[in-house]
Amino acid sequence: MAASTALALALWLLLPPGGVAGAGPPPIQDGEFTFLLPAGRKQCFYQSAPANASLETEYQVIGGAGLDVDFTLESPQGVLLVSESRKADGVHTVEPTEAGDYKLCFDNSFSTISEKLVFFELIFDSLQDDEEVEGWAEAVEPEEMLDVKMEDIKESIETMKTRLERSIQMLTLLRAFEARDRNLQEGNLERVNFWSAVNVAVLLLVAVLQVCTLKRFFQDKRPVPT
Numbered sequence: 001m002a003a004s005t006a007l008a009l010a011l012w013l014l015l016p017p018g019g020v021a022g023a024g025p026p027p028i029q030d031g032e033f034t035f036l037l038p039a040g041r042k043q044c045f046y047q048s049a050p051a052n053a054s055l056e057t058e059y060q061v062i063g064g065a066g067l068d069v070d071f072t073l074e075s076p077q078g079v080l081l082v083s084e085s086r087k088a089d090g091v092h093t094v095e096p097t098e099a100g101d102y103k104l105c106f107d108n109s110f111s112t113i114s115e116k117l118v119f120f121e122l123i124f125d126s127l128q129d130d131e132e133v134e135g136w137a138e139a140v141e142p143e144e145m146l147d148v149k150m151e152d153i154k155e156s157i158e159t160m161k162t163r164l165e166r167s168i169q170m171l172t173l174l175r176a177f178e179a180r181d182r183n184l185q186e187g188n189l190e191r192v193n194f195w196s197a198v199n200v201a202v203l204l205l206v207a208v209l210q211v212c213t214l215k216r217f218f219q220d221k222r223p224v225p226t
Contacts, residue, residue, distance in 0.1 A: 030121070030124055031122050032120070032121040033119070033121075034062075034119045035117075035118055036115055036117055036118075037064075037069065037106055037108045037117075037118050038108065038115045039108060039111045039112055039113055040108065040109055040111065040112055041108055042105060042107040043106055044103055044104065044105040044106075045104045045105075046101045046102070046103055046104075047102050047104065048100070048102075049076075049097040049101075050097065050124075051096070051097065051098060051099040052097070053095075053097045053124055053125060054093065054094070054097065054124065054125035055094040055095070055097050055122065055124055056092070056093045056094075056123040056124075056125075057073060057082075057091070057094070057104065057120065057122055057123075058090070058091045058092075058120065058121045059089060059090055059118060059119065059121075060088065060089040060119050060176045060177075060180060061087075061089065061116050061117070061119075061180070062117050062118070062179045062180035062183060063116065063179070064114045064115055064116035064117055065111070065113070065114035066111070067088045067116075068086040068087060068088050069086075069087065069088075069116050070085050070087075070105075070106070070107035070109070071084045071087060071090060071104075071105070071106055072104075072105045073092060073102065073103070073104055074103040074105075075094075075098055075100075076098050076100025076101055081094060086110070104120070117179075117183070121169070121172055
């Protein structure tokens with residue numbers, strides 16, 4: 001009995017999900033993207049989502065003057081879910097989702113000079129993973145499930161998965177913060193260097209003018225006798 005159970009578990013772990021539960025669409029993966037939004041332009045992205053899931057959208061402006069952008073989020077039916085103006089960052093959750101393509105737009109039309117570097121991330125929480133865990137539990141015989149306490153194992157796995165996903169999200173968020181701070185520091189350094197050079201040039205010009213003025217004061221202007 002134990003050998004057959006171990007074999008069933010091994011086959012379930014090695015085979016793709018379709019090999020046990022039947023063919024179906026692949027799960028939608030989380031994603032992140034960084035792009036350059038030119039001045040006076042608007043750029044939109046489309047993301048497919050399953051029904052009855054959770055979609056979390058997070059964005060940050062990590063480069064460009066003002067560090068702000070307009071953001072809108074529309075449902076597959078064209079309903080405006082989120083509309084923000086001149087924001088540096090934002091986090092929004094859609095739950096439950098509708099089956100179809102969600103539209104995310106970033107607008108930099110209000111800026112005529114400065115381009116913006118924008119980072120955004122999409123995080124899905126679907127019920128498909130729970131169904132796969134249930135399918136794995138069904139592959140084991142009921143007697144063995146009672147012996148190994150499958151419910152406790154499932155809870156531990158789900159807790160570990162949730163914590164790992166949250167850790168990945170936090171690391172991605174920290175990388176975005178680091179990129180934004182680095183861009184700010186580089187911009188401040190360029191401005192400091194520029195105005196320092198201007199101040200040095202002004203000081204040199206004033207020094208030259210003062211020397212020339214003093215020389216004219218002490219020059220002997222009496223006429224030379226003939």
